Amino acid sequence: MEETSNALVIFGGTGDLTKRKLVPALYNLKIEKLLSKEFFIISVGRREKSTEEFIEEMKLAVKEFSRTGFDEDIWVCLSERIYYYQLDFSGTDTYLEFENYLCNLEHKYNTKGNRLFYLAVSPEYFGIIVEKLHKYGLANENGGFKRVVIEKPFGRNLESARKLSKQITHTFGEENIYRIDHYLGKEMLQNIMVMRFANTFFEPIWNNKYIDNIQINSTETLGVSERGGYYEKSGALRDMLQNHLLQLLALTAMEPPARLDTESVRDEKVKVFKGLKIYSDEEVTQNVVRGQYDTSVNGEYVAYRDELRTANDSETETFIALKVEVENYRWEGVPFYIRTGKRMKKKSIEVIIQFKSLGKSLYLNELNESVPNQLIIRIQPTEGIYLRFNTKKPGQENAAIPVSMDFCQNCEIGYKSPEAYEKLLRDAMLGEKALFTRWDEVEYSWKFIDAIGKAWANNIPDFPNYKANSYGPKAADDLIRRDGREWWNE
Ligand SMILES: NC(=O)c1ccc[n+]([C@@H]2O[C@H](COP(=O)([O-])OP(=O)(O)OC[C@H]3O[C@@H](n4cnc5c(N)ncnc54)[C@H](OP(=O)(O)O)[C@@H]3O)[C@@H](O)[C@H]2O)c1
Structure with missing residues (x-):
């Protein structure tokens, strides 16, 4: 070692x-x-x-x-x-x-x-x-x-991130800067590339021909606790989407790198960021929902505006749901739905790959429907892979029934994956940069985020708009239902 x-x-x-x-x-x-x-x-x-x-x-x-x-x-x-x-x-x-x-x-x-x-x-x-x-x-x-x-966060927008980058690069040089995104240190995030690029039955179908949509969910049951002062200046857009969730998107959507060296992997991630469709103000209104939590129905949790060090008329979002388009051949027509929020009903980080239904399926379920396959990459708190597919319903009928294979990496008693910070601290000490973000990744992600921030700046949100201990604002459900789909809440 x-x-x-x-x-x-x-x-x-x-x-x-x-x-x-x-x-x-x-x-x-x-x-x-x-x-x-x-x-x-x-x-x-x-x-x-x-x-x-x-x-x-x-x-x-x-x-x-x-x-x-x-x-x-x-x-x-x-x-x-x-x-x-x-x-x-x-x-x-x-x-x-x-x-x-x-x-x-x-x-x-x-x-x-x-x-x-x-x-x-x-x-x-x-x-x-x-x-x-x-x-x-x-x-x-x-x-x-x-x-x-x-x-994190590296800047508040593209302009401040550029200024900061110049300042730091002047002293350390890009090669000595380790911009941390602790999601990248999580075991299952590193596993996404292995799963995609080491399995014959995933990579050939990882495209718009076979995939209907992809969901990226990162929800917390906790509120802001004592970090209200920090959160007031960032909100879900800057605290979660600009870094963690766009990184998760990049790993899910990127092309296979030529090699596994640091720069080859980063080059492919940057191509995904470059391909993100930048929304106009009107498109932001149609495709992005922001929310802020209120008290819970039973009064157990306080509203965000009543948390420590938050303003009682705060316009900071604690929830964001959006539809994202990656403009390239592989993903044309495949929406990516991203959702993150605090004080939600469930704590989980998951990527849900929803495959298309077979056009004319010979076998339908009992409701005469064709049930599409699903792959779920579970990142936290459960680490694992869940695969749903169809088999014959036992008995006389010829109906299909969805069954699942569920691989859980951290369910074995006594096994606990290393914490992300263990991996990242050691990598930084050894000079291993693959799990840290390069400047151009940050730059392109801010371009995407700034368009949302700019559109929001022109409108006063109607906050609070979701109950603590719920699945977020109704508008987020409307966003995905408009396309005939549902959020994965299981
Ligand atoms: N906490 C988390 O879970 C978490 C997760 C992900 C990322 N981060 C990021 O990590 C960073 C630190 O977060 P944190 O939650 O640890 O913050 P924090 O609890 O507020 O700690 C800030 C630290 O800075 C010191 N400090 C502040 N002003 C100082 C000054 N003028 N001179 C000397 N020391 C000063 C404080 O020292 P004193 O206490 O002695 O005043 C304290 O040690 C932030 O960028 C945050 O976004 C935090």
Whole structure:
């Protein structure tokens, strides 16, 4: 197994992401023996606290959020390499002192000047921190690699994303920028390409001749909890669609890459983004539905506008459903329906491939209908593949009956797939970029998103428009029913 040798500097070390995802992921990498001895972590935060206090807090976080439980010995081994450093991101001289601190630890752990900076901070700090790293020479490439991991969202629109990209590229260069989209680290997302390109019975029929429509659903039962402040500035459009869901679409719709190297795969994904039909204002009204949750029928959940740090007249969308067209030969005439929302009835991430019915089917079900085949790629919480097809109904009649084969990857007791952040952190340390997004992917996806944002800016939404613990606004059902189809809610 290849070993890493580097310093990991987490800006935003006292934040929610570090506590819930990053440190538990590092702990699991330690269990898997995937961290070398030449490695240490500095967590940078604004609050005053000692390294000992920070380690104690992270111990509790690992106990709560690690997928594998807790082992004191492993934790001690990891925690010996964890340090806390207090610094204000906007400060000046503080970065010089910080570099001294970093250099001393680099000597101690022999990390050869390799530095991975992880920006687990709110987006307005991305540019500020990178500029300071540049100004005070911390990202200077002399001796060892200098890489930066950027969290989402990358900009608020195309214009701000371009500005940010220029700023970061100036310091790190595109080859050292790791734009994270944690969906890409999920096991089943990586499995989409394997399934498509390693199975004779899928790839030849993966086109408009055999597929009727594709649905991409990513729904949550949770509301915004304490993240209202962040969410007010992003909404479902920027928080989910611009990154995670368009990436899922790209993996589902892309052509087979010539090879499996990073750039070949990214090239094919970019072609999908280029093929997205950009909607006019009127087309946005017809094809895109936005929503915001109200209280639940039984009053158990509060409305979005009553959550912590949200405005009581907020126009932020917590739901979006849309019909997307990918303009190329393979997908001409096949609609992609995408739906995402908070406080929905069901928690799941799924891709539903609905095949066409056989034109003149010899065998119909008991209602005299031809039942189309369906393939469902389950990403979360169940990881697996569900296939529905027709067989003969046992007995005297000659009717067809739909049956299913259901492969569940994480149903076996004791098996838990690695968390996305484990894969992504390790890949960034090893310089493996396949699961991170390239600038042109971001650029084309913003072009698509901006058209929706622009159309919305001209209209005041009628919010709230769906009940918490429901399947979203009625308009979303109307959107798909207009085409004679239904959302997959099973
Ligand atoms: N949380 C998640 O589940 C999640 C999931 C996906 C992506 N993300 C992304 O990850 C990033 C971080 O999110 P988060 O939820 O972890 O945010 P958060 O809980 O608000 O944490 C922000 C961190 O930034 C620090 N900070 C803020 N201003 C500072 C300043 N001027 N100087 C020094 N430190 C400062 C805070 O330090 P103090 O606490 O000491 O003030 C804290 O450590 C965001 O880009 C978010 O979009 C988060």
